[in-house]
Amino acid sequence: MTVESWGTTYWGGPGATGGTWWPVGKHVVEHGRLKQVLALSARHHARQAIELFATDDQDGLTQAAVSAGCAVELLAKAFLASVEPGLLAEKGDRDTILILSGNANLASARIAEMKTVGALEALKIAKHLHPSLSFNLQSDQVVLRVRNSAAHMGMVLPDELRAAVAVMCRLVEGLLAALLLERDKYWGDHAIGVVDEILDVAKSEVRRIVAAKIAVAERRFAGLVSGLDAAGRAVVLSALSRRDPYTTADHNEPYQCPACKQQGWLVCHVDEGQPEIGYDDDGTQYSFAPRTAYPFFFECPVCELELEEEELAELDYPMEIELDPNSDPYSNYEPDEDWVRGR
Incomplete structure (x- = not known):
């Protein structure tokens, strides 16, 4: 088109x-x-x-x-x-x-x-x-x-x-x-080649940034666990990995950190679809709304690695995550005040 x-x-x-x-x-x-x-x-x-x-x-x-x-x-x-x-x-x-x-x-x-x-x-x-x-x-x-x-x-x-x-x-x-x-x-014919080159250079730059961030995080992790025996290491990593991400968002999806291999967080925006009608096996009707999470940031509470949206694509992180549907899509519905007064 x-x-x-x-x-x-x-x-x-x-x-x-x-x-x-x-x-x-x-x-x-x-x-x-x-x-x-x-x-x-x-x-x-x-x-x-x-x-x-x-x-x-x-x-x-x-x-x-x-x-x-x-x-x-x-x-x-x-x-x-x-x-x-x-x-x-x-x-x-x-x-x-x-x-x-x-x-x-x-x-x-x-x-x-x-x-x-x-x-x-x-x-x-x-x-x-x-x-x-x-x-x-x-x-x-x-x-x-x-x-x-x-x-x-x-x-x-x-x-x-x-x-x-x-x-x-x-x-x-x-x-x-x-x-x-x-x-x-x-x-157009004159610009498309230049655009392709610009995009390739930008991707290479992002790739270099991601590699540098991971290298720094790996060194940080090595210093964190240096000198700890197996038991001490397990205690420290367990305590750190349970921390929530600092970034506030609709949904946080647990995901392995590429630097330290501990649990990190994909920080996501959630898009809720239009309410739909379904039926149980016994024919009972219910309503639900599908939900999809879109990651825009990654945080690791252990090695402190942080990746932004365009950097996630370099590591094959999922760009869409299907979540459990909202089983009560009308819970926040408020009737129009004029309509209520007019009844």
């Missing part, structure tokens, strides 16, 4: 009336093609960032920095729009919701005055909807920081820009998969 396959017809504007029509230069497209408008702009910026990030020209570097951040934000928003355009509204803004729901004729604000979520929030929502998206809240914000520095102050640090472009490539790749778009057609 390509971005163009989402629609190729353009209407003359601003003559189109009723509902929501998205302006694209001198023309407009219908409400349902918002994801296309966003993805096309994201594609332009992604290609421009690849073309310019290695230049020696200051203006080119500044544009590459701006484009790297815009490419990520716009494609994340294209994904949100593909799920539900209303997800783009900031803090439930009334006019924005009306416009995004296809009712711009009922809004008092113009389309250009919409209040939408920022880049970081869009990425957080995209990660929630598509948990396999490799987005690290701490380290990946470099792509937005570089964009903001260039856009607001005209400043670019080449090393940070290169890191930002690598993050852009990884996030764009994940969002393309979520949108079922062909990566070769999206990047």
Whole structure:
């Protein structure tokens, strides 16, 4: 699938009336093609960032920095729009919701005055909807920081820009998969080879970081048990391995540490599916909701090894873990107050 396959017809504007029509230069497209408008702009910026990030020209570097951040934000928003355009509204803004729901004729604000979520929030929502998206809240914000520095102050640090472009490539790749778009057609013939090289270098760097972290943890573990007899070693390791992880999360899955071979923890976000109906052998009906855990961090309470999400893939950790279903999916349901008062 390509971005163009989402629609190729353009209407003359601003003559189109009723509902929501998205302006694209001198023309407009219908409400349902918002994801296309966003993805096309994201594609332009992604290609421009690849073309310019290695230049020696200051203006080119500044544009590459701006484009790297815009490419990520716009494609994340294209994904949100593909799920539900209303997800783009900031803090439930009334006019924005009306416009995004296809009712711009009922809004008092113009389309250009919409209040939408920022880049970081869009990425957080995209990660929630598509948990396999490799987005690290701490380290990946470099792509937005570089964009903001260039856009607001005209400043670019080449090393940070290169890191930002690598993050852009990884996030764009994940969002393309979520949108079922062909990566070769999206990047284009001139950029795809560069993107592949950037991703390979980034993977090699992650591999080196993981190896270094494990080596440090192994030395730390050797020092911890040095001089202990078998009984003392067993007592120390048993006490340490029972500690809970420091990181707060929905679920902690026990998993062997690659450095010290003791029990560590996969720290996970849990996604609960829609409630379903099942039946016991005797025909009794019950409700349940499937649950899936998505690891984003690893902690070992013994050797203190810590691995972030993109580093877990280097060690073949599971990216999805099926959990026992929620047997009472309606326990937190609260009826609408207006509905209750109206009874």
